[in-house]
Amino acid sequence: MQIGVETSKAVDQRRVFVIDEDEITRAALQFMLHDEIETHELASPEEAYEKGIGWLKPDVVLLGVSFLQQRGAALIGELLTRFQGVRILIVCDKSQEATAVDGLKAGAHGALVKPLTLEAVRKKVDTILGRDGAAPLVQLSLLA
Template sequence: MQMGVETSNAEGRRRVFVVDDDEITRVALQLMLHDEIETHELATPEEAFVRGVDWLKPDLVLLGASFFNQKGPALIGQLAVHFPDVRILIVCDKSDEATAAEGIKAGAHGVLIKPLTLETVRKKVDTILERGATAPIVRLRVPK
């Protein structure tokens, strides 16, 4: 067992694609997540589309803001078409918050703002994947 890995999280493994043109960011995110989550670092969205054929579909894509800037809001739709039910987080600098807001309007599920720390990345990913202590909220139906 790895140090700092929640047993409940390690049991329900999910797949994450880190798609960013910054190799340092890709490697950092992969290292932060790989103990608890199957994590693949990919240099382009096109590489993710090829890699995600059939059995290797991701549950979550961590998308670098630079790709969103280059390809626009349509990229979020392309990811959703290639990977039904995928969750998308945009990874950006604090100065790119406007870009991140556009991404959320286009259908992304949230944002990871740099500087990235182990605790904040794992917490955000666990929340978005509804893992461990961050289980989904069950809404009770009140009888009429």
């Protein structure tokens, strides 16, 4: 089932790895994104490293905050080293924002705060990829 898919996005050659311990969150994010971008659900960073060998490197990683809680913010640097040029979004609850901020300080590019909605998730991924249809990062208005 495709929900509001733009054809130009559906043929995009980039991919997303959803790395989260929570199977429901992984499945929900994969469902929200798979129509517009190649999306893979993975239960651990190690599984992602194995899958990301060679041509299957991700352009975006959606990382469950639980991995930062267990392994610390150094995990962000490890992902950035393993997947050169990857953009990282941390998936968290509002109550976990402090841990997400530590991840941002370590080099992550943003956060997706639950509750997750189709529109918000797609918009954030579009923005992080610089794809058309994303909200502009900065809007300037000049008044004469």
